[in-house]
Amino acid sequence: MWFCIKCGKPVKKEELIRGYCLDCFRKNINIFKNIPELKITICPICGSWLYRGDWWPPASEPEILEALINHEVQNNLIEGAKLLETYVNDWKYIDSRTISASAELEVNIDEKPLAYTREFTAKINYQKCPRCTARAVGKHSYLVQIRFTSRNYPPNLSHEVLGMVLSGVQRDSIVNIKELPEGIDIELDDGTTARRIIEVLSKKYSAKINTSFRSTRFDPSRGKWIGVTTYVARIPVFRENDIVIYKNTVGVVKLVDKNKLMIMHLDTGLLEEVDVKMYWVNKLKHPTRVEKEEFIVKEIKNDNLIVESMSTGETRVLKARKLLKNLKQNDHVILIKVDDIETIVPKQEGD
Ligand SMILES: [Zn+2]
Numbered sequence: 001m002w003f004c005i006k007c008g009k010p011v012k013k014e015e016l017i018r019g020y021c022l023d024c025f026r027k028n029i030n031i032f033k034n035i036p037e038l039k040i041t042i043c044p045i046c047g048s049w050l051y052r053g054d055w056w057p058p059a060s061e062p063e064i065l066e067a068l069i070n071h072e073v074q075n076n077l078i079e080g081a082k083l084l085e086t087y088v089n090d091w092k093y094i095d096s097r098t099i100s101a102s103a104e105l106e107v108n109i110d111e112k113p114l115a116y117t118r119e120f121t122a123k124i125n126y127q128k129c130p131r132c133t134a135r136a137v138g139k140h141s142y143l144v145q146i147r148f149t150s151r152n153y154p155p156n157l158s159h160e161v162l163g164m165v166l167s168g169v170q171r172d173s174i175v176n177i178k179e180l181p182e183g184i185d186i187e188l189d190d191g192t193t194a195r196r197i198i199e200v201l202s203k204k205y206s207a208k209i210n211t212s213f214r215s216t217r218f219d220p221s222r223g224k225w226i227g228v229t230t231y232v233a234r235i236p237v238f239r240e241n242d243i244v245i246y247k248n249t250v251g252v253v254k255l256v257d258k259n260k261l262m263i264m265h266l267d268t269g270l271l272e273e274v275d276v277k278m279y280w281v282n283k284l285k286h287p288t289r290v291e292k293e294e295f296i297v298k299e300i301k302n303d304n305l306i307v308e309s310m311s312t313g314e315t316r317v318l319k320a321r322k323l324l325k326n327l328k329q330n331d332h333v334i335l336i337k338v339d340d341i342e343t344i345v346p347k348q349e350g351d
């Protein structure tokens, strides 16, 4: 059996710290060297806080206190002592710039755990963080430009896209949103949010992204160039009733749902769901020229139709494909010439 050198109480060897029982050690040995007053710097606008030279995202008072206490206590413990955990269990503002807090500290001394309760005082200094300072003058380091492949995009499309983009991101890093005739510019001060927006645009609207960086100055303290990263996202524009060329056949857009189109092939009448991203591999495109000419069915011979142009009187012989099978003499058909592709369809009301 061992005995405490202070109170003489018998103690098991493994419960003895430097000759003392746990109680006497806690009461008689100060394991804390000089613990200075804690100093907290908080941005009054966004609540982020400065710690060891870096600004951290907004956090609650206990979280900030725990981080500071952890650091300060660890640096001011006697030899052989190690701080394991800090828990702020009570805190209050004494005035607008002073917080008093009580913290539970779990400390290992010579590998034996001891719990302490300590009071701390923290002084708060309010200082605008660099981000809020930059925002105040409208500075941004990321620019997302939403553009469309057609200048005559539907006016509600840009609003729809913007709504979709904003619903999926943290808005607090958006410095400004500008609506322009050619699209929308979103200015941000955070790259993660900018890239998240780009991801939404590319996934939901099959936008093609171009990235560029324009440097404005060199920052020697960070050893890198500061500037604006610009992402241009071009969204292909398709509208209902657009005539399109898809995989070299002519079709009509029947339905548009963000990056999906329902296209009806004119020569078969069949519907097909097409991903708008086909636009970027040149498999889905708008024709540069669409011409229509009306013909009248003159004669039906076996599988052939003999038709005559209403405008020029020119006659043609057509194979009676599926869609043309039910035509009778004197029915009208429309020849649609889309770029170099010709398709004949029965005339419908409104053609
Ligand atoms: Zn003792």
Ligand SMILES: [Zn+2]
Binding pocket: 043, 044, 045, 046, 047, 048, 128, 129, 130, 131, 132, 133
């Ligand atoms: Zn701030």
